[in-house]
Amino acid sequence: MNRTKAxxxxxxxxxxxxxxxxxxxxxxxxxxxxxxxxLGLGIWLSFTDARIGDPGKFVGLENYEWIMGDSKFQxxxxxxxxxxxxxxxxxxxxxxxxxxxxxxxxxxxxxxxxVILIPFIVPTVLSAIAFWWIFDPQFSVISWSLRQLGWIxxxxxxxxxxxxxxxxxxFANVWRGVPFIAIxxxxxxxxxxxxxxxxxxxxxATRWQMFRHVTYPLLTPIIAVVMTFSVLFTFTDxxxxxxxxxxxxxxxxxxxxxxxxxTAILGSRIGEGSAVSTAMVPxxxxxxxxxxxxxxxxxxxxxxxxx
Amino acid sequence: xxxxxxxxxDTEGMSYLSTLPRRLVxxxxxxxxxxxxxxxxxxxxxxxxxxxxxxxxxxxxxxPFWTLSPTLSHIEELLFKTDYPLWLWNTMFIxxxxxxxxxxxxxxxxxAITRIRYRGAQWIGGSIFLAYLxxxxxxxxxxxxxxxxxxxxxxxxxxxxxxxTILIPFSTWLLMGYFKTIPYELxxxxxxxxATRWQILIRIIxxxxxxxxxxxxxxCLTLCWNExxxxxxxxxxxxxxxxxxxxxxxxTDGDQYRWGSLMAGALVGSLPLVVLYAFFVEHYVSAxxxxxxx
Numbered sequence: 092m093n094r095t096k097a098x099x100x101x102x103x104x105x106x107x108x109x110x111x112x113x114x115x116x117x118x119x120x121x122x123x124x125x126x127x128x129x130l131g132l133g134i135w136l137s138f139t140d141a142r143i144g145d146p147g148k149f150v151g152l153e154n155y156e157w158i159m160g161d162s163k164f165q166x167x168x169x170x171x172x173x174x175x176x177x178x179x180x181x182x183x184x185x186x187x188x189x190x191x192x193x194x195x196x197x198x199x200x201x202x203x204x205x206v207i208l209i210p211f212i213v214p215t216v217l218s219a220i221a222f223w224w225i226f227d228p229q230f231s232v233i234s235w236s237l238r239q240l241g242w243i244x245x246x247x248x249x250x251x252x253x254x255x256x257x258x259x260x261x262f263a264n265v266w267r268g269v270p271f272i273a274i275x276x277x278x279x280x281x282x283x284x285x286x287x288x289x290x291x292x293x294x295x296a297t298r299w300q301m302f303r304h305v306t307y308p309l310l311t312p313i314i315a316v317v318m319t320f321s322v323l324f325t326f327t328d329x330x331x332x333x334x335x336x337x338x339x340x341x342x343x344x345x346x347x348x349x350x351x352x353x354t355a356i357l358g359s360r361i362g363e364g365s366a367v368s369t370a371m372v373p374x375x376x377x378x379x380x381x382x383x384x385x386x387x388x389x390x391x392x393x394x395x396x397x398x
Numbered sequence: 399x400x401x402x403x404x405x406x407x408d409t410e411g412m413s414y415l416s417t418l419p420r421r422l423v424x425x426x427x428x429x430x431x432x433x434x435x436x437x438x439x440x441x442x443x444x445x446x447x448x449x450x451x452x453x454x455x456x457x458x459x460x461x462p463f464w465t466l467s468p469t470l471s472h473i474e475e476l477l478f479k480t481d482y483p484l485w486l487w488n489t490m491f492i493x494x495x496x497x498x499x500x501x502x503x504x505x506x507x508x509x510a511i512t513r514i515r516y517r518g519a520q521w522i523g524g525s526i527f528l529a530y531l532x533x534x535x536x537x538x539x540x541x542x543x544x545x546x547x548x549x550x551x552x553x554x555x556x557x558x559x560x561x562x563t564i565l566i567p568f569s570t571w572l573l574m575g576y577f578k579t580i581p582y583e584l585x586x587x588x589x590x591x592x593a594t595r596w597q598i599l600i601r602i603i604x605x606x607x608x609x610x611x612x613x614x615x616x617x618c619l620t621l622c623w624n625e626x627x628x629x630x631x632x633x634x635x636x637x638x639x640x641x642x643x644x645x646x647x648x649x650t651d652g653d654q655y656r657w658g659s660l661m662a663g664a665l666v667g668s669l670p671l672v673v674l675y676a677f678f679v680e681h682y683v684s685a686x687x688x689x690x691x692x
């Protein structure tokens with residue numbers, strides 16, 4: 092009796108699978124309670140007419156039908172895609188360029204690299220406040236400087252005009268995202284073996300050929316992962332828009348994330364808000380697939396058994 | 399073979415090929431332009447925070463790029479006439495608690511996945527990576543109802559318990575990378591000497607993974623400090639807010655924005671992170687790149 096008890100306790104303590112289970116328990120508890128469950132709940136809520144303080148009842152696809160027909164939602168999808176695409180292209184271009192610049196030898200290299208990362212360290216909301224002031228309709232320092240140079244007559248209405256506002260928030264997003272991409276790509280560049288460049292030089296390759304045929308192919312796996320992250324976080328961005336324009340003027344800079352916040356939390360229509368945020372999932376899945384194939388390719392390039 | 403300089407030093411690369419004027423145009427000029435653009439908002443934030451009020455709204459009488467009469471009145475107002483110190487404390491308390499919880503959970507999870515290798519460990523490792531890719535913006539609505547159900551709404555625990563969902567996937571993934579580099583032989587020796595898994599983790603693995611723990615820890619702190627959407631949704635009372643949320647709502651009385659205080663608040667709110675960053679640059683970089691390279 093006593094012996095079987097002890098042995099089952101022994102088994103619970105030492106069996107590999109049970110031991111794994113106990114070690115995984117805290118992390119899994121957090122992730123199940125606050126990630127998996129809400130994820131499922133969000134999809135369920137998008138099929139109900141829930142309000143704040145009212146669990147609501149199942150209404151089928153009504154919410155989706157409603158948002159599909161809503162011109163605000165269409166504008167939000169359009170701008171979310173535009174925002175993600177334009178910002179990612181610029182972030183990638185400038186980030187890669189900056190990484191290549193930083194990979195050259197120069198004095199104070201470590202310090203320059205450290206300083207470049209500051210926009211990434213400072214909380215987005217706080218740097219967005221600085222941009223808010225830079226883009227002020229009356230006291231913008233950009234308008235002032237351009238006026239002094241005599242290039243413009245009146246102040247630029249950065250955040251009050253639909254397209255100006257769109258380009259302004261895209262600029263702020265690029266500004267914030269470039270350091271992350273540059274520093275991660277730089278880390279990738281530093282792992283490339285110098286012997287390849289020596290060989291390319293002996294073969295008479297130009298700088299462009301070296302970039303195109305040595306650097307770029309070797310960097311592709313890291314680029315794939317970094318850009319997946321970047322696309323994912325740009326697509327689901329919330330903070331920058333909330334602080335800079337709050338979706339205005341007239342919904343021109345509304346993203347799907349800010350729209351779901353405004354609908355569900357401020358408008359108290361949880362069902363419709365959940366439908367808006369659930370509508371982001373297919374796009375995110377596409378980005379994750381992209382990452383998956385990027386990782387696969389990395390394994391293939393480095394040999395099968397790298398772990 | 400003809401030129402010994404080629405193989406001399408890999409950090410030098412082949413830069414000896416470029417002359418100074420060429421480097422000036424292809425390297426230093428673009429680099430300085432990018433750096434000026436990246437840093438200007440911080441310069442602007444700082445200079446606005448120390449300018450007297452009347453200078454802020456009159457760009458023509460006073461050169462906006464410089465000030466001859468710096469004042470600490472905005473910062474003073476911020477620290478003594480608002481709840482700012484309280485918000486700073488809230489942010490710090492929530493960030494430290496959430497980071498501590500996440501690190502403990504992540505150390506166990508990462509160790510189990512890399513070393514105990516229970517059935518399905520690979521699969522769990524993959525799904526943790528997927529959890530990393532679930533963004534807060536699609537979770538905050540259902541999470542708000544969950545937080546309400548559990549009775550956590552408008553308490554710091556709403557944030558302390560939800561932030562780990564962002565932090566655990568990241569730090570588990572990062573620590574897995576560190577744990578994999580620790581040789582198995584050390585553990586085998588300890589097992590032969592009769593150590594339990596717990597002792598191995600505490601006495602052998604953790605001391606060797608200290609750099610990884612620091613990287614994960616400071617990166618988690620930064621993520622918590624930066625978090626906005628949960629803090630905005632789950633906290634209602636002004637005195638319980640965190641800095642990023644409080645600051646955007648506090649200094650806008652109607653149409654009148656108090657730019658000086660706003661900028662001082664943004665500056666003071668960023669400083670702790672920048673100081674932390676200054677001490678641990680290399681850890682930050684390895685945390686950032688580690689998660690991507692794994």
